[in-house]
Amino acid sequence: MRKLSALACCAMLVAVPGLALANPALAQKKNCMACHAVDKRLVGPSFKDIGAKYAKQDAAADLATRIVKGSSGRWGPVPMPANPQVSVEEAQALSTWILEQGGKP
Numbered sequence: 001m002r003k004l005s006a007l008a009c010c011a012m013l014v015a016v017p018g019l020a021l022a023n024p025a026l027a028q029k030k031n032c033m034a035c036h037a038v039d040k041r042l043v044g045p046s047f048k049d050i051g052a053k054y055a056k057q058d059a060a061a062d063l064a065t066r067i068v069k070g071s072s073g074r075w076g077p078v079p080m081p082a083n084p085q086v087s088v089e090e091a092q093a094l095s096t097w098i099l100e101q102g103g104k105p
């Protein structure tokens, strides 16, 4: 009986957070990595540079909107197209993860 409830507990832990654990995989799956890398510039700025730029601001919500709707004029002449394949929740998870990259060496 004891063993069973321990199992149920762990199964719930695995099922709920999903998004928070899978952000690099989510970025891969949503095609972000076609234009971005974590630590070097490709078509778009690196996620570290983005994280560093907004480190002193509460930027997660703003970036989430720009991930879904697209972005232009902040990093150079190349705009980011809208990403309609990304839901608002996914965009929030991605922007939070991207902002975390700024603080890493």
Ligand code: HEC
Binding pocket: 027, 030, 031, 032, 033, 034, 035, 036, 043, 044, 045, 050, 063, 066, 067, 071, 072, 073, 074, 075, 076, 077, 078, 079, 080, 081, 083, 086, 094, 095, 098
């Ligand atoms: C077609 C190439 C391309 C794809 C695909 C792409 N990006 Fe971008 N991204 C860019 C470019 C170019 C910029 C710089 C835009 C600018 O100057 O405002 C950018 C900027 C950003 C920014 C910074 C926006 C700002 O306001 O400073 C974030 C955050 C970002 N991208 C996240 C993502 C995420 C997450 C995905 C996947 C869902 C993604 N990008 C997919 C090219 C891309």
